Amino acid sequence: MAKKPVKVKKQLAHKRTLGSVISFERRRTLEGWCFSAPWLIGFLIFTLVPLILSVRISFYITQLTDLYGFEGQSKWVGFENYMDIIQDPSVGEAMVNSFLNALWQVPIIVFFALFVAVLLKQKFPGRVYFRVIFFIPVILAGVIMSYLFNDGVGSISVFGSIVGSASGGFFGTLTQYIGNIMWSSSVEILIFLAALQSVPDILYEVVEIDGATAWESFWHVTLPYISPFVILNCVYALVDSFVKYDNPIMSMMQSMTETGTKYGMASALSWMYMLITLITILIFILLTRRWLR
Structure with missing residues (x-):
């Protein structure tokens, strides 16, 4: 008779332990959703809804005042906007220029980022400050950086113009190119730096022993x-080159929206451009798979 209360106490203790574990897991899940909620809300409002509207707008001839209601002067045209984009020779020319820009920009940016990451991995005085300098473009907003490079207005552009005037134009253009490459390679430098630090030291020791x-x-x-x-x-x-503010296709879409009457064509062009970009990335990944270790 004396053993029954002990069994009851053990069962109650087990239930309390199980209940506390479940409540802890639920609390962790709730905390996870709370931390994710700001991003999810921002994604739904500022990304998903505009994407859905962009798909819908691409099938209309839409005025600026009719973007959300699709009333008044908005007119359903089906795939006419897409056909106009395909038949427009200026779009094809801008697309070719976009690929040509990416063809020379991507290798230079990747090589420069790897070179700088190798240097920043070495131990020398002030290494942390140099890392911060190369990562500043990521911290600053893209609008600020684009203003710095804006022709005739931005400080980097003005500095390049002054240097170019004093040197016949060559060094001014070179200054702007170098600044543009440094701005575009900040994230790549950070990724390469993390990759270099993940290489085991024992591998270097083995090859060093071999001479x-x-x-x-x-x-x-x-x-x-x-x-x-x-x-x-x-x-x-590659993606960054396709979506930069000075990309020919991005400039064309911006000029279409500035008129206030070609939002449908701009939306159609954006979706076609995204599809071409995805296909390009897929082809690149398939071609470079054999170089992966």
């Missing part, structure tokens, strides 16, 4: 190990 030089260690150890990050940075730089 490998620093260049041989980089070529046969570092580069193969960080090859996935090279592909990642190439894709990131």
Whole structure:
């Protein structure tokens, strides 16, 4: 008779423990949703809703005052906007220029980012400050950086113009190109720096025992190990090149919306451009799969 209360106490203790575990898991889940809620709300309001509206607008000839109601002068035209984009020779020319810009920008940005990341990995006085300097463009808003590079207005553009006037124009253009590359390679530098720090030191010790030089260690150890990050940075730089403010297609879409009467064509062009970008990235990934370790 004396053992029954002990069993009852054990069962109650087990139930309390199970209940506390469940409540803890529920609390953690609730905390996770609370932390995710601001991003989810922002995604729904500022990304998903505009995407849905953009799809709908692409099938209309829409005026500026009719973007949300689709009343008044808005007119359903089906795929006419898409056909006009395909038949417009200026769109094809802008598309070719976009790919040509990406063709020379992406290798330079990736190479520059890898070179700077290798330097920043070394131990030297003030290394932290140099890392901050190269990461400043990511911290600053894109609008601020675009203003700095704005022709004739931005400080970097003005500085380049002054240098160009004093040197015949070459160094001014070179200054703007260097500033543009530094701005575009900040994220890539950070990714490469994290990749370089993830390479095990034992691999360098092994090749050093075999008598490998620093260049041989980089070529046969570092580069193969960080090859996935090279592909990642190439894709990131490619996408960044396609959506930059000075991209020919982006400039064309902006000029269409400035008139207030071609929102349908701008939306159709944006969706076609996104599809072409996705296909380009997919082809690039398929072609570079064999270089992944």
